């Protein structure tokens with residue numbers, strides 16, 4: 001079976017991408033990047049999800065990585081006078097996809113799978129379809145050559161790149177994605193804060209998908225099953 005590296009963050013989109021990849025009958029190796037501003041609850045989510053899904057996950061330490069806001073708080077003279085969106089990390093996806101490529105080379109993977117959705121590119125030039133197209137080109141220009149190489153090289157697979165978060169939830173509900181294990185909130189806590197941008201996008205997506213967020217419910221979760229829509 002072809003090997004797929006799956007970038008897993010513990011949120012709705014990447015967890016759905018993991019379950020989508022499992023459905024494709026790839027051999028899965030997930031990776032997650034650890035950096036200081038990442039909520040501990042996200043990492044806990046990743047560990048619970050990989051256990052539930054029965055896949056391996058490599059935790060990659062990136063201790064130098066800071067958000068633009070953190071960098072400017074420490075030294076306001078850095079980053080010039082760039083207009084920076086909330087939550088921005090300089091060159092984040094260039095770094096993450098370089099890490100994924102490193103493991104794809106080691107394990108001779110055919111695919112790198114991630115859960116980016118259409119709105120991820122708003123204000124984030126490293127999450128646009130063009131960025132991924134250029135990144136894939138770069139990866140394959142520099143890829144190790146092997147006798148049994150497929151003509152397609154390493155492919156970046158983004159099944160939801162032109163979908164909304166509510167679309168992702170609808171697809172995920174048919175794949176049995178354990179959304180109760182995911183974490184979307186920017187902050188740590190026993191419960192999601194329900195006030196940050198991530199929480200409000202999550203609430204909005206569940207409402208638009210006509211689904212109940214199992215993370216907010218004390219009732220046992222009944223999973224749907226069936227074919228992907």
Ligand SMILES: [Zn+2]
Nearest residue numbers: 185193196199
């Ligand atoms: Zn929140």
